[in-house]
Structure formats: C-alpha cells, structure tokens
Amino acid sequence: MSDTPIDLDALRQRIDSLDNDILRLISERAQAAQQVAQVKTAEDPKAVFYRPEREAQVLRRIMELNPGPLDSEEMARLFREIMSACLALEQPVKVAYLGPEGTFTQQAALKHFGDSAVSLPMAAIDEVFREVEAGAANYGVVPVENSTEGVINHTLDSFVDSSIRICGEVVLRIHHHLLVSSTTRQDKVSRIYSHPQSFAQCRKWLDAHYPGAERVPVASNAEAAKLIKTEWHSAAIAGDMAAKLYDLEKIAEKIEDRPDNSTRFLVIGNQDVPLSGDDKTSIVVAMRNQPGALHDLLEPFHRHQIDLTRLETRPSRSGVWNYVFFIDFKGHRDEPRVAAVLEEVQQRAAELKVLGSYPVGVL
Known part of the structure; x- marks a missing residue:
C-alpha cells in the first residue's frame, strides 16, 4: 500500500466537479435532442x-x-x-406489454425503452398486437421463447394474420423467487400461484421443497403476487419487479431449475427498421405439402451461407396448407445476399411473409 495518505476532501471535491460536468453534458444532450x-x-x-x-x-x-x-x-x-x-x-414513447404490472414482459419493456417510456399493461398477447395496430401504442413487447420451455405459440400465431412488424428483441435473464406476504404463515404454505411457464421452469425445485403444495396456474406472475396478499396459506412464484411492486418477501431466491434460464421478447411496431450493422430477420413461410418441401426451403440459406438462429413449425390455421415455418436468421432484408435468398424462397413457397428486420439485442 502507498504511504501517501488519501485526502478524502480532495476526492470529494473531484467527484463534485465531475458531477457538475456530467450534469452540464447531459443537459446539452437533452437540448440537442429537442433540436432534433x-x-x-x-x-x-x-x-x-x-x-x-x-x-x-x-x-x-x-x-x-x-x-x-x-x-x-x-x-x-x-x-x-x-x-x-x-x-x-x-x-414520449407509448409501449404496450403483456401485463399486469410487475410481469417479466414489463421488465423487458423497461430494459429496452428505459424508465421514461409510458408502459401500458394489456391482458393478453393479441391485445398488445391490436393496441399497436390501432396506433394507441407506438410499440409493443411480447414474449416469444424461453430457453427452458421453448416457443410461446400464441405470439407466433398472432403474427400470421397481422400487419405488425418486428422492430427489435430483448433477452432477459429470468430469476424466479418464492414470495410470501406479511400475513403468510410460512410453515403452513399449502398453495402456490404462478404462471404455467414458471411452474415448468421451477418443477424440480418445487418437487424437492413443496411436493404437497397445490400448484395453481394463473394468467401472470404479477397476478399470482397480488393473490397471496389476501391468503395466509399461499405463496407465489414471481420475479424481483413483482416482489417490489406488491411488497412481498422472498423466502427462496433463484429457484429456477436452470441457472441460465432466459426469455426472448420481441418489440413490435408499424414501421420497417433500416440497417443497423448487426441485424436479424424473421419470416413466416407456408410450403406446399410435397416431398422435399423443407429441403427446398432451407437450401438457399445454406448455399448463401446465411446463419439460421431459429426454426419453428406450426400447424396452418387457414387449412389451405398443412404447416408453416417461422424462421429467424442473421442479416437484414436490404442486404443483397439476404434479398437474393428471400427472392428464391418466394418462388418456392406457397406464401412468404417478412415479419421484420431489426437490430440484434444489445442488452
């Protein structure tokens, strides 16, 4: 250690000076934003x-x-x-999300847009789509896949009949906690509320610690958090935001079975997004029911060396075709190589819909 004494007063003066500089620069940035x-x-x-x-x-x-x-x-x-x-x-940006307040989707929305965005809770995924399509919200945030439980089919199906574009993505590490209220008798917990996906993500932990407790599925983790405020024998599985919002105590933290548990959310809007330099594209493709259909669909991606990041199959809702494919891949639709692949897929497919090209999630 150095023999030179640390002058705390001098350090504090230095911090005060830096704070003044930061304040001035942020104010200048805000003024520039107003001019823009x-x-x-x-x-x-x-x-x-x-x-x-x-x-x-x-x-x-x-x-x-x-x-x-x-x-x-x-x-x-x-x-x-x-x-x-x-x-x-x-x-102000208005962002619709799958509510109520305190859900992981709201947490993803705030992570992507910041706390100054106006967040609007919706009761269902299709309501988020309708709110954005109607122009009542500028953007929406919906979950699309979880690393443990896989794809959220309701979100994929909502894209089929919608004109909505994908404008971005958010990946959120999901940590589940067992929560109780101030009136809960912790030694008498016989009922646990949560979203079905959360129960699935915490199955092993629940089997080991609360094998006899009734597991009651509800529409969201936030709803689970609200329910236990009036029941002395109940607990909820939810995240940090719900715990803070509803003033609940964590009696067990990070109870998810997989430590890398994460959920990917999509940001939806009404406009196309230009190139950012590191992008993804999402499409939905209906293929004719014939031998080699999947090979015909994927071959152009392989030939042009375009990296597929996700491929999901869903039953066709129209009844005209037997199945549709949801595909995510690296690149932007305005890049020549990607445009060439989309042209080939268009010729081979019964129907092709580009859901959007958007920046790869930064945070």
Whole structure:
C-alpha cells in the first residue's frame, strides 16, 4: 500500500466537479435532442422520433469505447436511461406489454425503452398486437421463447394474420423467487400461484421443497403476487419487479431449475427498421405439402451461407396448407445476399411473409 495518505476532501471535491460536468453534458444532450425534434417536425409533422437502428448503433459504440472500470453492459444501461429521458423530451414513447404490472414482459419493456417510456399493461398477447395496430401504442413487447420451455405459440400465431412488424428483441435473464406476504404463515404454505411457464421452469425445485403444495396456474406472475396478499396459506412464484411492486418477501431466491434460464421478447411496431450493422430477420413461410418441401426451403440459406438462429413449425390455421415455418436468421432484408435468398424462397413457397428486420439485442 502507498504511504501517501488519501485526502478524502480532495476526492470529494473531484467527484463534485465531475458531477457538475456530467450534469452540464447531459443537459446539452437533452437540448440537442429537442433540436432534433424541431428539425424532424418541420420536415414531417408525422415524423418518427424513436429509431431502433440508431439506438442500437449508439449503445454498441458506447460499449466498444467504454474504458472501465464499469462493466460495458452497465455503462450501456446508464446511457439507455439518458437516451430514454431525452427521447421523452421529443415525444414520449407509448409501449404496450403483456401485463399486469410487475410481469417479466414489463421488465423487458423497461430494459429496452428505459424508465421514461409510458408502459401500458394489456391482458393478453393479441391485445398488445391490436393496441399497436390501432396506433394507441407506438410499440409493443411480447414474449416469444424461453430457453427452458421453448416457443410461446400464441405470439407466433398472432403474427400470421397481422400487419405488425418486428422492430427489435430483448433477452432477459429470468430469476424466479418464492414470495410470501406479511400475513403468510410460512410453515403452513399449502398453495402456490404462478404462471404455467414458471411452474415448468421451477418443477424440480418445487418437487424437492413443496411436493404437497397445490400448484395453481394463473394468467401472470404479477397476478399470482397480488393473490397471496389476501391468503395466509399461499405463496407465489414471481420475479424481483413483482416482489417490489406488491411488497412481498422472498423466502427462496433463484429457484429456477436452470441457472441460465432466459426469455426472448420481441418489440413490435408499424414501421420497417433500416440497417443497423448487426441485424436479424424473421419470416413466416407456408410450403406446399410435397416431398422435399423443407429441403427446398432451407437450401438457399445454406448455399448463401446465411446463419439460421431459429426454426419453428406450426400447424396452418387457414387449412389451405398443412404447416408453416417461422424462421429467424442473421442479416437484414436490404442486404443483397439476404434479398437474393428471400427472392428464391418466394418462388418456392406457397406464401412468404417478412415479419421484420431489426437490430440484434444489445442488452
């Protein structure tokens, strides 16, 4: 250790000076954001202020330039909040999500848009789609797949008959906790509420610790958290946001069976997203019922060396075709190589629908 004494007063003065600089620079950034809004509005009264590709580029740049000691993701989260607050000065973003308050979907929405976004809870996934299609919300956030339990079919099916575009993605680490209220008799817990997906993700832990407790599925973890406020013999499985929102105590933390448990959410909107430099594209394809149909669909991707990141099969809802494929792959529809593949798939398929090209999730 150094023999030079640490002058705390000098360090505090240094921090105060830095805080003054940070305050000044954030204020200058906010003023610049207001000027951007004025220019956009003058050019187009219906201008779009939130640009997913631009935000992704800024956050990637911040992470690349970050010198430490703060972790790059932590630094990006700080800038996300600054950008969210500045965007709210231009035009508050309204985001519909699968509610009620306290769900993991709300947590994903805030992670992507920041706390300055106006979040609107919806009772069902198709309501999120309708709210965005009607223009009552600028964007929506819906879950699409979990690393433990797989795809959320309701979300995929909602895309088939909708004109909605995918504008982004969010991956959220999911940590489940066993929660009780202040009136719960913890030694008498005989009923546990949660979403069916959460029960599935915590099955082994529940079998080991509460094998005799009744497992009651409800529409969301947040609803489970609300229910136990009035029952002395009940507990709920939910996350940090629900625990904080409903003032509940965690009696067991991170009870998910897999420590890498995560859920991917999609950000949906009404506009196409330009190239960001690191993008994904999602499509839905209906193929004719004939031998080699799957090979015909996938062969152009292999030949053009395009990386598929997800392939899901769903029964056709129209009855005209037997099945449809949901495919995610790396690249943007405006890239020549991707455009060539989509042209070939269009010729081979009974129907092709591009759900959107969007930036790969940064945080």
